[in-house]
Amino acid sequence: MLEVKHIRAHQEDYIQALKKRNFEAEAVFESILKLDDKRKATQKQLDEILSESNSLSKEIGMLFKSGETEKANALKEKTAGLKEDSKRLGEEMSQAATELQALLYQVPNIPHPSVPAGKSEEDNEEIFKEGEIPVLSKTALPHWELAKKYDIIDFELGNKITGAGFPVYKGKGARLQRALISYFLDKNIDAGYSEVQVPLLVNEASGYGTGQLPDKEGQMYHVGNDDLYLIPTAEVPITNIYRDDLLNENQLPIQLTGYTPCFRREAGSYGAHVRGLNRLHQFDKVELVNIVKPEESYQILDQMVEHVKSILRDLKLPYRVLRLCGGDLGFTSALTYDFELFSTAQDRWLEISSVSNFETFQANRLKIRFKDNHKNKALVHTLNGSSLALPRVLAGILENYQTEDGIVIPEVLRPYTGFDKIS
């Protein structure tokens, strides 16, 4: 959520910047500023009335104490009108505030100057590419065939237990996945992150805080009885740890990592390109969250990108990094780098990580602020990224590491798996 004072100060720049993401802001900004003016004016009137009735009340109190009952009762009558006015103005003010809030929720984050203009993923900018694409034999199989051949992931069984998109990992498949999780977490901890285990169900306030609500409501599973949501990413519970907090400068940066399952309804996305592990309703992910001072956020973003690169290097998987264009950029993000790994057997790129700087957009919703050494208060910047989304990494490993006599386990994972081949 943008801050009204910033919209006021940079109205023209923001309108131009938002065009990059094909968002026409002019009319919304006008309404926002008008409503904000109205809110302030109404509050001013209200404050005056409250001030008057406060001092009348004090007077009445003193008159009662000194026994001047008639005088006190006379004053009481004066307060009746004030009460009505304050009630009316209070309602007007909160209505303006609610409307203002609703409009602010509609405006996406201002894209960073480096974000290219564009309509769709076609216009994303490839900024880095690394790793050798293996040459596979003609008998190479996509991962869903491999999963069946070696009996390590059972999609049918998941259909029976739950429904489509909830696979069962078996034997070495399950262990390989667990190995990846442990390896990612250890790697993140080595880089200075601190591990957390967080709830998988969150309340409405948390959903609003990180921006899943109100606009992406349909993506989350909702537990009606208790009015809770299954998390679509660990970003939600982890970032909400600090909701409504006023931090000290010396606490920053806060660097957290956590493993969680993620749940997404993915309504309406079916077909060949979502086969196997490519798109699931439940999947595992290890997440990175950074809460930092504004001036260091882009440096941290670069660090996160380098960190994810080094993971892919360790795993010896071919990948590329994209800078998302305005049209593909998430609602809450100012700058996002997507990581995609190349799946040889499917002959396509699969998104496996998304690293974003939200600047103050989430912090403003979440009310995460910090106090510097001069007691100035400011909103923090929040960033997050995956390291990595498990199923697609698993798919990439199965497909790129397949040989005639089995699937070779990447070197770095062997201490975690305890075996070096699936056959």
Added chain:
RNA sequence: GGAGAAAUGGCAGAGUGGUCGAAUGCGGCAGUCUUGAAAACUGUUGAGGGUCACACCUCCGGGGGUUCGAAUCCCUCUUUCUCCGCCA
């Protein structure tokens, strides 16, 4: 799930209808003293709105109500604690 108790500033903890945004202690910050530090002493120290700055307004778990006036009384929700039941 049943019965009871509670929720106050960074923390602990007073406050039961008026001058209380809130005693006191701890912690934090600044200063005095000291070669330096500690101790001691002095001062200062919640958040939001609003203003050039003041003024002023709001906030004592959330929401609603009673009253001229609510941290204090009433209703409701949430959370925590104790006991019972159930349970990995």
